[in-house]
Amino acid sequence: MQPRKKPRSECPAARTLESVGEWWSILILRDAFQGCTRFDEFQRSLGIAPNILARRLKHLTERGLFERRLYHRKPDWYEYVLTQKGRDFFPVVVTMFAWGNKYLSSHGEALLMADRASSLRVDPVVVAAGTLAPITPDNVVLVPGPKASRDMHRRLATMRAMRPDVSPA
Numbered sequence: 001m002q003p004r005k006k007p008r009s010e011c012p013a014a015r016t017l018e019s020v021g022e023w024w025s026i027l028i029l030r031d032a033f034q035g036c037t038r039f040d041e042f043q044r045s046l047g048i049a050p051n052i053l054a055r056r057l058k059h060l061t062e063r064g065l066f067e068r069r070l071y072h073r074k075p076d077w078y079e080y081v082l083t084q085k086g087r088d089f090f091p092v093v094v095t096m097f098a099w100g101n102k103y104l105s106s107h108g109e110a111l112l113m114a115d116r117a118s119s120l121r122v123d124p125v126v127v128a129a130g131t132l133a134p135i136t137p138d139n140v141v142l143v144p145g146p147k148a149s150r151d152m153h154r155r156l157a158t159m160r161a162m163r164p165d166v167s168p169a
Contacts, residue, residue: 010152019063020089024048024056029065029086030093037079038071065089094124 009015020026024046031045043053057080060066065086068078094113101109113122126135133139144153 010149016092020060020065022056022059024052025060026093026096028053028056028060029082029089032066032080032082032086033090033093037081039078039080042080060086091124091126095126098124 009018020029027046028042031042036042036045039050039053039057042048042057043050046053048056057066057068061068061080063085064083066080067083069081071077071079097111097113101112113124114120115122127133128135142156142159144156148156
């Protein structure tokens with residue numbers, strides 16, 4: 001079911017979901033972070049139908065997460081290389097791994113993250129850049145940004161009115 005909001009919503013979460021919020025897209029990005037670049041590598045890893053993979057790679061390339069590069073001529077074959085925008089999606093995937101391991105691994109963790117150099121386990125924590133304090137629903141709140149529309153200001157004001165206990169100090 002598609003959201004009723006207009007495309008290109010002001011909300012960064014909605015815009016992110018519009019770009020990569022499809023099941024296959026996130027799994028394609030996950031595999032790209034592990035080194036997959038070629039169509040056949042993604043297909044073999046994911047077991048995805050070729051038409052769906054082609055559509056998702058095209059979408060991710062149009063959104064600027066991949067750059068398509070020719071690696072073979074006659075026939076032309078392309079690889080899909082993460083752009084900086086694509087690489088910057090890594091923390092999202094990492095936090096999904098951590099959440100999944102914490103709440104959805106009833107038979108034990110099948111996949112862990114480890115430091116490349118030491119092989120020691122890595123558990124991600126989202127922190128504020130300035131203070132290094134963990135970011136939680138208890139210590140952050142959404143406020144209008146400098147480019148927020150009147151509608152966004154109204155929406156946030158309505159939310160604050162409904163829940164004054166979670167409003168900014």
